[in-house]
């Protein structure tokens with residue numbers, strides 16, 4: 001079993017003005033492992049400029065970067081928006097933005113192009129973990145956190161009370177997401193990043209009584225501001241929320257560890 005496996009593009013479709021969905025199919029016998037956690041992370045390696053296939057062998061060569069002089073191929077964190085069948089195929093939603101290796105790749109992706117997929121071991125890399133006594137949830141995301149939020153909402157237990165606050169660049173980026181839970185949606189339309197309305201929106205909320213759980217996934221500085229509001233304004237204990245920085249304004253590239261340790 002290799003650390004980095006190839007997956008080829010099956011199809012590409014723009015599901016809204018700012019989001020391109022790509023279906024990937026495992027090349028060979030390997031399968032994407034999923035244990036059903038909605039915000040499970042997938043790390044993707046991209047082709048070098050001018051190439052159509054990611055160099056998976058680079059990541060499977062333990063001497064890469066030591067004996068090889070070529071530059072490391074780019075890779076980024078994403079979310080498996082949907083896993084099909086036994087993990088042979090899975091969808092990834094790419095948010096469009098200026099610049100960016102991954103966003104640029106998705107804009108011109110075609111069937112047959114190949115990405116590298118870093119294999120999860122025997123557990124998914126996910127961050128949403130509501131304690132068993134949770135009676136309500138607050139889910140807060142920008143467009144990059146929406147794929148994870150959508151899966152969490154789709155997989156909610158029957159009747160779970162959730163308030164989902166989602167920031168998207170344009171009204172047409174709002175999505176219809178089915179759920180067995182009792183979900184209240186607040187869609188915020190703005191440019192995000194430094195101008196994000198998520199902190200003010202969360203500050204104005206009146207949160208239910210009883211044990212709750214909050215999950216936040218958006219630009220890193222915004223995630224910290226929302227976290228501070230959950231603690232300072234809503235007095236939510238540290239053990240009952242998780243705020244993850246999905247990207248950092250002005251900084252390109254993957255992060256060694258997602259900026260998750262904000263609790």
Ligand SMILES: Cc1cc2nc3c(=O)[nH]c(=O)nc-3n(C[C@H](O)[C@H](O)[C@H](O)COP(=O)(O)OP(=O)(O)OC[C@H]3O[C@@H](n4cnc5c(N)ncnc54)[C@H](O)[C@@H]3O)c2cc1C
Nearest residue numbers: 077078079095097100101102103144249250251252253258
């Ligand atoms: C656990 C996890 C799950 C994620 N899941 C998803 C997902 O499902 N879909 C998704 O689209 N992203 C997701 N992200 C975020 C994604 O990894 C980053 O947006 C990444 O920087 C995109 O790579 P890039 O090559 O396009 O841009 P980069 O080369 O990394 O960045 C280039 C420039 O663009 C800026 N930038 C990066 N992202 C954005 C953005 N969204 N809006 C505006 N400016 C931006 C950077 O600040 C930088 O200035 C996830 C991140 C984490 C940690």
